[in-house]
Amino acid sequence: MKLNTALNIAGALLLLSGCATSTPPHYYTLVNGDSTPPAAAAAPFVIRMHPVTVPGQLNQPQLVTRKSNGETFISDNALWASPLPEEMRSALTGQLERSLNTVEVSGLTPPQDKPVVGISVAVQQFDAWPGNRASIAVTWRLSFEAGSAEEQLLTCRTQHQKMSQAGYPGLVATQQALMRDVASDIANSIKTRQCS
Template sequence: MAHATKFALLGLTLMLAACRSDPIHYHTLIPQQPVPVNSVDVQLEMISVPPQVDRPQLVIRQSNSSLAILETEWWGASLADELQNALINQFSSNSAQPGMGLRVDVQRFDSVPGQYALFDARWRLRAAGGSDAGALNCRSVIQTPAGGTIEELVVAHQQNIKRFTEQVSQAARGGASRCPAVH
């Protein structure tokens, strides 16, 4: 009987060890440091992202034709919601100026650990409540070197979002008359 109990305990221990999974790590595109308040009022109207990357798990590029979904590295929400929250956070304003409406269509959101984070988006800026006829249509392609860890990759994406909001703010301050120069 003692052997049966030992085998039962050993079997139970092995089963529990086999069921254990690696912990999930959650990441956000909102930086830890507060963002300075913008002098222009930009309201995010819409954002779209490619369906390949619009999921809670981080998706990384492994080669020219291969993607990997990281099952233990997750965004705090879907990527579209993370981007929306990050942009709203960056565009918070106390401005009394009339607002501008922004639509963002992300073309590529590449994550390559140890190499770079890429944000490629077409965007439209117009006076809030204005017609599409007077809208400014631009494209931003922003790439930031990234370290080999997922944390460093996420920080590179945060920097891309900050640079993107600076470009949009520059266009808004200029009356949405021309796309910002990209350096």
């Protein structure tokens, strides 16, 4: 009986010590925190950013990375601060508001005197090889909304790739830069009403 109790206590201590040494999760965001205020003159339109769609295998709470042999790795300790589609939507929205000097009006009644440019984004690829590179491929559709009518303007596609530093912080910084590149492409297509 004493041996059984001693084994139970030893097992409990090992379990507790294992919990105490486990690495706490780290949370990452694609929103880079740029708080640069927009220019004084406001754009003659507002934007409505629809929910971003991503492939199912990437729509995970954890960061999904790749290895050189084609294996996919899902980290238990590197997590997105919010669901990946919302991270992407927030990152793109912030960049577009600043670069276009406008506001995003989802869930709001848009101003009567300004047309709404609807933006639908579909991510086809968001791959990452830590310490090597990260890439993104995105398609977006623009629509010009005036009252109850909606006119489709444009469907565009872009892809970008950047070298990545080692570790998750360096990788996420690279992915933030990729989101800025995509936002710049979308902004240019809104300004020129053509794909670049």
